[in-house]
Amino acid sequence: MLVKEELNRYIRQMILPELGLAGQEKLKAAKVLVIGAGGLGCPMLQYLAAAGVGEIGIIDDDVVELSNLHRQILYNHTDIGQPKAQVAAAKLAMLNPHIRLTAYHERFTAERAGHICQDYDLVIDCSDNFTTRYLVNDTCVALGKTLIFGSILQFEGQVAVFNHQGSANYRDLYPAPPTENINCVEGGVIGILPGLIGLYMANEAIKLICGIGETLSGKLMTVNALNNAVLIFKIASKKPTDTAKPAPAKTDKAISEIDKTTLDNWLETNADEVFLIDVRESYEHEDDSIGGINLPLYELTASLTAIPKNKKVVCYCQTGQRSKMAVQLLSGIYQGEVYSLKGGIFG
Known part of the structure; x- marks a missing residue:
């Protein structure tokens, strides 16, 4: 139940008829795990915390570095050398004292994946390497957890909702990991892009938690920050018994x-x-x-x-x-x- 201060804090979004008091209470009751507190994780975490998501877990084994600061806007130069998960949790607690935060300063590993994920309703993948992405996906499939996915490189970002009510998962789009990992360290990234994609991911999380709007379940959205192209594609699930039929993406056309x-x-x-x-x-x-x-x-x-x-x-x-x-x-x-x-x- 929301206390008086929370009612005042969230009033601007609660007056939205799609959300209302019921939606805000769903946000407070939600438990969300965020894997990666870097470029994507920073803006996404800030907006989920501000929106009133009741419990947020943050897992990241990295520390803040100077080269992070052009895009990881939750941190500043005084945080350099400090664990990202712990710094993020401390700052989010100052942003919203009405939420519960758990920091996991550790790598997301096969040994710990199931144990950590099982306590959360929704998993959000903000990682920056293929090994973690496949592990997150496979863990969510095994546990029946909905997964919000995001990735960024150079000027392009991707967002999708996987494994939601029988929809496609990450392996339906990319069956196996590549032999080498290309990330922002090697390929570079424009600083604004993680902000754009991270906010899209936060928006998907809020819609999924509150049960409102049209989500990216079974779809892949690509955003090109260089030419402003935004495209949405449908991803077919390879499950033979899959009966879920996500709404078709607006770009769907007959394919030869x-x-x-x-x-x-x-x-x-x-x-x-x-x-x-x-x-x-x-x-x-x-x-x-x-x-x-x-x-x-x-x-x-x-x-x-x-x-x-x-x-x-x-x-x-x-x-x-x-x-x-x-x-x-x-x-x-x-x-x-x-x-x-x-x-x-x-x-």
Whole structure:
């Protein structure tokens, strides 16, 4: 139950008819685990705390560094060398004394993952490496926990809601981790991007907790801070017994697909008429490909001049998910024939 000071603190959002007193009480009763208190975690944690999420767990084994401060705005230069999880919890407690905060200054490991996650209703992945992302996803699937995912690199960010009421999980989009990890340390990131993506993640959390609005369950949203492109794609779940049917993304259109047998036949009979595009990341293309050029999904619209109009264009990826997104993306702006390789290169 909300006390008088909380009623005054949250009044501006409680007057929203979609939220109201009932929604605010749901926020107070919610238990949310945030994995990673870095670029994404900082803004997301601040807004969840300010919104009145009753219990927040923060897990991060890192310490504040000078190179963090251009994007991790919860910290300042006096915090350098201090554990992020503990500093974040202390500052959030000053922001809102009506919430409970637990700091885990440790790495999210397989040995501890289930034990930590089981105490929370909602898990939010703000990590910056693939090992943790897959561990978080697999733990949430095993425990039946909804997962909010976010990632950032250079000028592009991604947001999705996984494993919610039978919707797709992270492995439906990226079945296996890459052989190398590319993060902000190697690739760089514009400081404002974690703020944008972190706030989208916080917004998804509030909607999920309160049961309002349309969420990104079973969808992937990409945000490009350089050209202001915002795209939403539907992600199909590979669960054969999955009966959940998330609302279709607004960008959904009929997708032209071909199977591997058809592609092999085209390449064998008239290879000159086929143009292959690997829409995965460059490191994935280098690891294993079936030829053609490499244009990652987020570079497609800026690379139309590299795609011939007089050939059958076949987009491919590892599973067929990103290639379908690529066909959606090219539909309406590219005049030639475009196909997605059904099931991907291993399908």
